[in-house]
Amino acid sequence: xxxxxxxxxxxxxxxxxxxxxxxxxxxxxxxxxxxxxxxxxxxxxxxxxxxxxxxxxxxxxxxxxxxxxxxxxxxxxxxxxxxxxxxxxxxxxxxxxxxxxxxxxxxxxxxxxxxxxxxxxxxxxxxxxxxxxxxxxxxxxxxxxxxxxxxxxxxxxxxxxxxxxxxxxxxxxxxxxxxxxxxxxxxxxxxxxxxxxxxxx
Ligand SMILES: Cc1cc2nc3c(=O)[nH]c(=O)nc-3n(C[C@H](O)[C@H](O)[C@H](O)COP(=O)(O)O)c2cc1C
Numbered sequence: 450x451x452x453x454x455x456x457x458x459x460x461x462x463x464x465x466x467x468x469x470x471x472x473x474x475x476x477x478x479x480x481x482x483x484x485x486x487x488x489x490x491x492x493x494x495x496x497x498x499x500x501x502x503x504x505x506x507x508x509x510x511x512x513x514x515x516x517x518x519x520x521x522x523x524x525x526x527x528x529x530x531x532x533x534x535x536x537x538x539x540x541x542x543x544x545x546x547x548x549x550x551x552x553x554x555x556x557x558x559x560x561x562x563x564x565x566x567x568x569x570x571x572x573x574x575x576x577x578x579x580x581x582x583x584x585x586x587x588x589x590x591x592x593x594x595x596x597x598x599x600x601x602x603x604x605x606x607x608x609x610x611x612x613x614x615x616x617x618x619x620x621x622x623x624x625x626x627x628x629x630x631x632x633x634x635x636x637x638x639x640x641x642x643x644x645x646x647x648x649x650x
Pocket of ligand 1: 590
């Protein structure tokens with residue numbers, strides 16, 4: 450039995466292209482793995498807090514020394530890391546906001562990137578600890594960033610690949626609904642992205 454973690458980071462609910470694209474990826478995964486369990490996490494609703502002093506203090510306190518207040522501070526982080534380790538497939542909905550990811554997704558990343566849990570430093574340098582995962586990114590953008598003059602302004606895919614890879618998730622496939630706000634491209638942009646999905650694993 451496979452577990453699919455689907456992260457949503459668009460506030461646009463039923464109008465969102467990244468949510469529709471992500472769900473299409475999930476559907477294809479379910480077709481391949483009919484007994485799979487889907488855990489859809491809406492990061493907009495979850496509203497992970499920005500990292501503050503109590504979070505940081507708790508992150509770097511040994512488990513046996515954590516107070517009740519410390520444990521409360523890392524509740525979001527512990528739960529998100531648990532969901533991540535339990536998943537075989539991770540589908541990340543990533544709308545492009547001001548050339549980067551939505552802050553709700555950034556907050557999730559800040560809570561899951563934890564030294565000693567999802568990565569560690571060894572004598573050989575940094576080592577990702579979240580291994581054997583297949584990640585799909587469902588990106589949506591008003592413009593076109595996969596090629597052309599705006600390609601260098603795509604801080605979504607290179608960033609996600611870097612930070613996920615740092616935590617050990619190196620097998621990342623990207624699907625894009627792009628040009629969704631461009632008159633000549635918006636018609637059929639989502640359908641073209643969905644038609645390009647070919648899940649593996
Ligand atoms: C606050 C905001 C910032 C945006 N910034 C960009 C941008 O920098 N470049 C771009 O091409 N589109 C930008 N867009 C358009 C979104 O990428 C586009 O609407 C996309 O479909 C959003 O994903 P969603 O449909 O999953 O909500 C922005 C949209 C919003 C609401």
